[in-house]
Amino acid sequence: xxxxxxxxTLRSEWTKIRSVSSTGWTLSVAAVVTIGIGxxxxxxxxxxxDSMPIQERLALDPTFVSFAGMTLGQLAMIVFGVxxxxxEYSTGMIRVSLAAVPRRGTxxxxxxxxxxxxxxxxxxxxxxxxxxxxxxxxxxxxAGLGDPGVLRAVVGGGLYLTLIAVFSMGVATMLRxxxxxxxxxxxxxxxxxxxxxxxxxxxxxxxxxxxxxxxxIMQAMPRADDVPYGPWGGLGIMTLWVIAALAGGYALLxxxxxx
Amino acid sequence: MIEAxxxxxxxxxKTAVYNLSFQVRPGSVTGFLGPNGSGKSTxxxxxxxxxxxxxxxxxxxxxxxxxxxxxxxxxxxxxxxxAVHGGRSARNHLLSLAQLSGIPARRVxxxxxxxxxxxxxxxxxxxxxxxxxxxxxIAAALLGDPQVLLFDEPVNGLDPEGILWxxxxxxxxxxxxxxxxxxxxxxxxxxxxxxxxxxxGRGQLLADMSVTDFISANSADFARVRTPDTEPQxxxxxxxxxxGAGGHVLPEQDGALRVTGLPLPRISDLxxxxxxxxxxxxxxxxxxxxxxxxMTQGAVDYRSTSDQKAGLQQPLPPGAEPPVPVPGQGQxxxxxxxxxxxxxxxxxxxxxxxxxxxxxxxxxxxxxYGAxxxxxxxxxxxVNPYAQPAPQAPxxxxxxxxxxxxxxxxxxxxxxxxxPEDAR
Numbered sequence: 144x145x146x147x148x149x150x151x152t153l154r155s156e157w158t159k160i161r162s163v164s165s166t167g168w169t170l171s172v173a174a175v176v177t178i179g180i181g182x183x184x185x186x187x188x189x190x191x192x193d194s195m196p197i198q199e200r201l202a203l204d205p206t207f208v209s210f211a212g213m214t215l216g217q218l219a220m221i222v223f224g225v226x227x228x229x230x231e232y233s234t235g236m237i238r239v240s241l242a243a244v245p246r247r248g249t250x251x252x253x254x255x256x257x258x259x260x261x262x263x264x265x266x267x268x269x270x271x272x273x274x275x276x277x278x279x280x281x282x283x284x285x286a287g288l289g290d291p292g293v294l295r296a297v298v299g300g301g302l303y304l305t306l307i308a309v310f311s312m313g314v315a316t317m318l319r320x321x322x323x324x325x326x327x328x329x330x331x332x333x334x335x336x337x338x339x340x341x342x343x344x345x346x347x348x349x350x351x352x353x354x355x356x357x358x359x360i361m362q363a364m365p366r367a368d369d370v371p372y373g374p375w376g377g378l379g380i381m382t383l384w385v386i387a388a389l390a391g392g393y394a395l396l397x398x399x400x401x402x
Numbered sequence: 403m404i405e406a407x408x409x410x411x412x413x414x415x416k417t418a419v420y421n422l423s424f425q426v427r428p429g430s431v432t433g434f435l436g437p438n439g440s441g442k443s444t445x446x447x448x449x450x451x452x453x454x455x456x457x458x459x460x461x462x463x464x465x466x467x468x469x470x471x472x473x474x475x476x477x478x479x480x481x482x483x484x485a486v487h488g489g490r491s492a493r494n495h496l497l498s499l500a501q502l503s504g505i506p507a508r509r510v511x512x513x514x515x516x517x518x519x520x521x522x523x524x525x526x527x528x529x530x531x532x533x534x535x536x537x538x539x540i541a542a543a544l545l546g547d548p549q550v551l552l553f554d555e556p557v558n559g560l561d562p563e564g565i566l567w568x569x570x571x572x573x574x575x576x577x578x579x580x581x582x583x584x585x586x587x588x589x590x591x592x593x594x595x596x597x598x599x600x601x602x603g604r605g606q607l608l609a610d611m612s613v614t615d616f617i618s619a620n621s622a623d624f625a626r627v628r629t630p631d632t633e634p635q636x637x638x639x640x641x642x643x644x645x646g647a648g649g650h651v652l653p654e655q656d657g658a659l660r661v662t663g664l665p666l667p668r669i670s671d672l673x674x675x676x677x678x679x680x681x682x683x684x685x686x687x688x689x690x691x692x693x694x695x696x697m698t699q700g701a702v703d704y705r706s707t708s709d710q711k712a713g714l715q716q717p718l719p720p721g722a723e724p725p726v727p728v729p730g731q732g733q734x735x736x737x738x739x740x741x742x743x744x745x746x747x748x749x750x751x752x753x754x755x756x757x758x759x760x761x762x763x764x765x766x767x768x769x770x771y772g773a774x775x776x777x778x779x780x781x782x783x784x785v786n787p788y789a790q791p792a793p794q795a796p797x798x799x800x801x802x803x804x805x806x807x808x809x810x811x812x813x814x815x816x817x818x819x820x821x822p823e824d825a826r
Contacts (some may be wrong), residue, residue, distance in 0.1 A: 148472075155501040162494035165486055213455070235485030240544065242450045242479055243502045245468040401452040 152244055152253030153354035160227060160257055170261070171224035173304065174269040176218025177337030181273040184211035185280035186277030192284060193281040207222045209277020213361065214302065214333070216269065217307045217354070221328045229257045229321035232402075241401045251393050259309045270297050289325060292374075293362035299360030299378060306378075306385050307332070310353055313388025317395050357381030362390065403427055403581060404449060404550065408458030411444050411605075418444040419605040421458070426583045428549070431576045433596030433613075434585040437698050441605035442585040445479070446554050449583075450479055462550055474503035478543035479552040483535035483559065488528030492519055492538050495527060497546060503546050513541040518567075532559030540568070550581040557591060569595045589694035593617075603698040618688060625666055625675075628658040628682035636678045643676040644669065658682065677730075 160166050188208050192200065208360035230401030231237040238339050244250040274297045286293050315324040339349035349355050350370055359370065372380065404426035404749070411419040419441040426432045436442050447453040449460050451467035462470060462477055470476055486495055496510045514520045517537040527538060536559055543551055557565045572595050576582045585593050592599060599616050601609040609616060627644075629636040633756075641651045641659060649664035660790070661669060666685055673680050 151502050151504050155498045158494055158498040158501055159490070160486075162491065162498070163489045165489065230487055234487045235482050236483075236487050238447070238450075238452050239485050239499065240502075241452055242467075242477075242481070243474045243499050245451050245473050246471065293439050367636070400447070400454060402447075 148244075148246070148249055149252065152249050153257055154337030155243075156253045156257040160261060163230070165226045165230070166223070166261070167205040169219050169226060170265045173216045173219035174222065174265060174272070176219060177210075177212040177269050177304075178273045178276055179214055181209045181277040182212075182280050185209050187279040189280060189282050189284060191340070191375060202364075202366075203238060203284065204362055204364040205278060205281050205284055206274065206290075206293050207361055208281065209274050210270075210300055210361045211277075212273060213303065213358065214337075218310045218329055218333060220266070220304050222325065223262065224258065224308040225315045225324040225328065227254065228312050228315035229319060229324055233321055235402075237401050247396050248393060251389070251396055255258055255309060255312055255389060258312060259305060262308035263301065263305040266308075267298070267301035269304060270300035272302070286363060290363065292365075295374060296361050296363040298373045299374060302378060303357045303361060306357060306381050307354070310381075310385045310388050313385060313390075313392045317388070317390025351380055353384035356384075367386045370385075404460065404462050404583060405464075406445070406449070406460040409445065409448060409455050409460055411441070411448060411453060412456045413732055417605055419448070419455075419602075422602065422605065422607055423458075424600050424607065425611050426581055427598070428581040429576060430597035431572045431582045431584060431595055432598045432600060433592035434583060434600050434602070435587065435589060435592055435694065436585075436608075437587060438600040440698075442587075442602065443615060444553055444605075446479070446481060446552055446583075449552060450481070451478070452481075464560070468691075472503060473501070475505075475546040475547070476548050477550045477552070478546055478548040479554075480536070480539035480543045480556055481552075481554050483539045486527045486530075486535065486538060489526055491524050492527050492530070492541075493523040495538065496541055499542055505545055509545060509547075513544050516544060517541040531730050533561060533564055536560055536568075537564070540571070548580075551575055551583065553582075553584045555585055555587070557586070557588075564659060565591070581582045589691045593690045601694065601697060608697055616693070617687075619635050621808070624660050624662045624686050625664070625669055626654070626658050626659055626682060626684045626686055627669060627680060629678055630681055631657060639676055640673055640678040647672055660686075695810050 185208055231240055241247060241250060288294055288297065309329055314328060318324045335351050336349065336354050339345040339352065340355050356372065356377040360374040362374065407423050422445060436440055444453060448455050449462065449467065459466060467473060467477065493510060493514065494611055496513065497507060500510050502508065514523050517540050519534065519537050519541065522534065527535065530538065536556055543553065556568050560568060561588060572582050572584055572753040584595065596613055598612050599609060599662060627640065629640055637659065644651050644661055644664060647664060650662045652660040654660050670683060
């Protein structure tokens with residue numbers, strides 16, 4: 144892969160991604176849902192604060208409260224990542240693309256890099272916006288960006304959304320079908336992962352799932368539990384999942400017929 | 403130059419392409435023919451490195467496609483007109499492809515003009531017709547000004563004007579010394595466009611020869627003989643006489659006889675001896691379509707059966723007669739007669755028999771439209787040559803030039819049908 148070819152691929156993928164309306168829709172839904180639910184939960188928390196038990200008041204992590212919309216907002220990020228990849232297959236465009244970029248590693252790199260960078264920008268904006276607006280809703284119980292762990296949590300929120308999108312792209316590259324990809328990823332991240340984390344017998348395993356591990360970074364205040372990794376460690380585990388998904392996608396893309 | 407050596411592709415236990423070896427040379431249009439499902443598209447995809455051959459290999463200029471440096475500048479391809487993201491505008495689609503190979507954006511506007519899509523460049527391709535999609539695909543193939551071009555069924559869905567345009571484009575590209583490889587399942591189209599033919603059936607090579615050779619190897623001359631419609635017994639009589647003299651006689655759909663194995667003067671003599679008047683005695687050459695169908699008939703994957711309409715059949719009303727089956731049709735090994743060559747029926751003959759008066763627009767070929775004012779020069783009727791089975795074509799006065807002369811020059815059907823278009 145030469146540098147020039149990589150640069151061309153990036154430019155081309157940028158043209159592709161900005162010229163379809165699904166990009167705008169999925170990313171803005173991700174932002175609006177994350178911010179909206181974050182604000183709503185923050186406002187509710189403020190109203191309920193006085194009636195909360197003392198332990199809960201002490202353990203209240205205002206930063207994490209404002210990120211309450213991430214669980215739903217990440218679903219739109221998954222749709223974004225899946226559509227970026229599978230639209231190539233569902234339209235047949237993949238044959239045109241791969242005829243133009245015979246080196247499939249370059250193709251996958253260009254697509255992931257452009258979509259990942261876009262997800263990073265949107266993710267960071269969303270994360271900061273949901274933090275500030277959520278804190279505004281929390282009123283007197285708010286945290287400041289300068290408080291310990293808060294900046295890390297807010298930046299981590301942006302990274303989390305990005306990694307979710309890239310993970311979805313890796314999975315979608317393996318599965319190729321939009322329905323199959325969404326049908327697996329959406330219930331997994333919305334339901335299965337949370338159920339596994341809540342059930343006592345599987346909770347220790349569920350900790351290592353990408354979203355459970357990655358979301359640790361959004362907690363500004365340390366928690367008294369037995370999770371064997373810290374915030375960055377959790378994000379590292381999530382990154383390993385992303386690398387595995389992309390590697391799987393590349394391995395299949397490389398040897399598979401393009402269709 | 404494209405070179406395939408022992409190319410084989412299996413999907414599971416289905417062999418799509420088997421041991422295919424051929425060369426596609428620069429400077430000419432090479433037609434790639436085969437029935438549906440014969441492996442044309444699979445072969446095209448393997449040429450472009452999209453599908454991996456099970457065995458064998460295919461190279462372009464000596465390199466496998468995936469190892470070609472800056473492949474899009476060397477090879478352009480139209481594989482599937484619908485392989486476009488419908489939500490993206492035509493211009494952005496081409497722009498993304500141009501940027502991949504470092505082609506400047508103004509080239510995008512150039513090719514949009516070349517294919518005639520400049521007015522819809524900003525429109526989403528979702529609303530494009532199949533013909534517009536084909537044009538967009540052709541634009542993508544031309545983008546890098548490549549030396550090697552592949553087109554998979556480029557004329558599907560195009561209107562006559564578009565078909566003519568594609569045909570001339572292919573020829574022009576080949577005349578510039580490029581390698582042009584065009585697949586089609588239409589022999590008649592290829593006869594007009596291609597210089598060289600590669601025919602496959604069930605994934606195997608059936609023929610690899612020039613169009614001229616293909617024609618002389620596969621087409622047999624025959625004579626069409628027509629006796630007066632009013633006296634069917636003359637037809638029987640002549641048929642018997644011709645068969646007796648060693649000719650081979652086949653009835654045609656319109657009541658004429660197709661005679662092979664006897665020269666025209668001999669047929670005339672035999673008719674004279676038998677006392678049979680003739681309305682028509684004309685030399686013909688079996689069409690390429692027919693030769694192609696004969697060649698691929700054993701290799702057709704999808705063959706229709708006759709529709710019995712079980713349970714749907716209405717009882718015939720009393721007195722009505724069931725439709726008479728057309729002789730020959732539905733029988734294996736029988737081919738429809740070649741489409742009348744330009745000018746329609748060689749000799750103006752009122753459809754309703756001699757007594758029937760021809761209405762002003764009615765079936766009579768020499769009706770109002772065939773009036774002297776029509777700009778039909780001899781040999782170059784103003785009708786569109788694509789309307790090939792053209793009984794409605796104004797039958798020009800029986801000038802010798804309109805008779806489909808079976809000249810020994812085998813490329814003549816291609817050449818003379820083409821004449822009027824090139825002149826435009």
